[in-house]
Amino acid sequence: MADRILKLRDLNRTTLARQMLLERTPVSVTSAIERLAGLQAQLPLPPYVGLWTRVRDFKRESLSALIENRQVVRATLMRATLHLFTADDYLKFRTTLKRAIEQAGEAIAKRRGGDFDRDQLLAAARRYIGEKPRTFAAISDMLTQLFPGQDVGVLRYTVRTHIPLVQLPIAGGWSYSNKPEFILAESWLGRPSSPKDKLRELLLRYLAAFGPASVTDAQTWLGLKLKDAFEELRPELKTYREEGRRELFDLPDLQLTESDAPAPVRFLPEFDNLLLSHSSRTRVIADEYRSKVYLPGLRVAATILVDGFVRGVWKVEKVKNAAALVIEPFAALSKKDRAALEEEGEQLIRFIEANAKSFEVRFAKGA
Numbered sequence: 001m002a003d004r005i006l007k008l009r010d011l012n013r014t015t016l017a018r019q020m021l022l023e024r025t026p027v028s029v030t031s032a033i034e035r036l037a038g039l040q041a042q043l044p045l046p047p048y049v050g051l052w053t054r055v056r057d058f059k060r061e062s063l064s065a066l067i068e069n070r071q072v073v074r075a076t077l078m079r080a081t082l083h084l085f086t087a088d089d090y091l092k093f094r095t096t097l098k099r100a101i102e103q104a105g106e107a108i109a110k111r112r113g114g115d116f117d118r119d120q121l122l123a124a125a126r127r128y129i130g131e132k133p134r135t136f137a138a139i140s141d142m143l144t145q146l147f148p149g150q151d152v153g154v155l156r157y158t159v160r161t162h163i164p165l166v167q168l169p170i171a172g173g174w175s176y177s178n179k180p181e182f183i184l185a186e187s188w189l190g191r192p193s194s195p196k197d198k199l200r201e202l203l204l205r206y207l208a209a210f211g212p213a214s215v216t217d218a219q220t221w222l223g224l225k226l227k228d229a230f231e232e233l234r235p236e237l238k239t240y241r242e243e244g245r246r247e248l249f250d251l252p253d254l255q256l257t258e259s260d261a262p263a264p265v266r267f268l269p270e271f272d273n274l275l276l277s278h279s280s281r282t283r284v285i286a287d288e289y290r291s292k293v294y295l296p297g298l299r300v301a302a303t304i305l306v307d308g309f310v311r312g313v314w315k316v317e318k319v320k321n322a323a324a325l326v327i328e329p330f331a332a333l334s335k336k337d338r339a340a341l342e343e344e345g346e347q348l349i350r351f352i353e354a355n356a357k358s359f360e361v362r363f364a365k366g367a
Contacts, residue, residue, distance in 0.1 A: 044174035046269035080104035105161030133181035263308035323353035
């Protein structure tokens with residue numbers, strides 16, 4: 001029997017449901033992070049906003065307490081980028097991701113002409129960071145003295161991608177400094193990573209969070225070649241086709257969401273997983289809007305979802321004690337959608353700038 005053809009809205013609504021974006025879900029913070037297969041965390045604030053928009057009655061301290069208690073960590077993981085993971089998942093999957101992370105560092109060294117003894121570099125860095133938590137500025141100074149004349153950026157990135165490190169949290173704020181200190185993961189967590197390859201489990205977790213998805217979608221998310229892994233998994237998976245005929249894989253026990261399911265307005269933070277975890281992103285953002293979301297310097301804008309699709313961007317502006325959330329739609333919105341964004345936006349600005357004296361939600365000039 002031919003695979004079922006999934007239309008754009010089938011994929012959109014199913015993905016939103018699995019991302020907890022059709023309705024806020026009453027789950028614990030650790031359960032939410034594991035269900036999402038981690039959260040992009042290039043900046044300290046986005047994971048908080050990402051959970052606020054997904055988890056019912058989410059409180060800032062619910063996440064900060066887990067970070068302080070070493071149950072959640074911020075570390076380099078998929079695609080050698082910073083993620084927020086539960087400590088259990090970090091230790092479970094770090095070995096699986098090890099080679100992909102290292103290859104990212106080696107590619108940079110090859111491209112920029114790094115010529116140094118990597119084993120000597122890593123041994124020295126491990127000793128240095130093992131003495132006490134270190135900022136990358138301090139690590140850079142040490143490496144420059146040890147390897148004069150070498151590209152310190154390459155040295156630093158090699159350390160980051162070859163030694164399992166986590167960022168040391170701070171009290172208050174959004175749990176992490178803009179100039180964080182790093183500590184050996186095994187020292188912070190008190191236990192080593194699992195030595196076993198857990199790729200099968202990781203791929204199943206990906207499909208649960210982002211499926212139905214293609215092999216190239218999963219490769220985009222993970223940064224690994226996965227064709228053979230999916231062929232091994234094929235007997236356990238359900239398959240579909242999208243309208244462009246790409247083959248999509250899914251877990252057999254997960255249902256698709258109806259294409260006409262209501263999708264309330266939502267605010268996504270910068271770098272949100274929803275916008276970075278598929279090779280084909282039309283299920284959430286039209287190609288015509290990509291340049292307004294995927295910005296220079298590998299930045300990804302904070303976005304709004306209207307009827308399940310990206311329809312604009314947002315930012316916070318603060319002047320003294322006055323906080324404003326500014327929405328810039330890509331095209332005209334209905335009065336109903338504008339009102340819904342204003343209501344949701346006011347809750348968000350009060351969450352982000354809890355100590356402000358006044359709050360405002362406004363649309364950018366001309367919107």
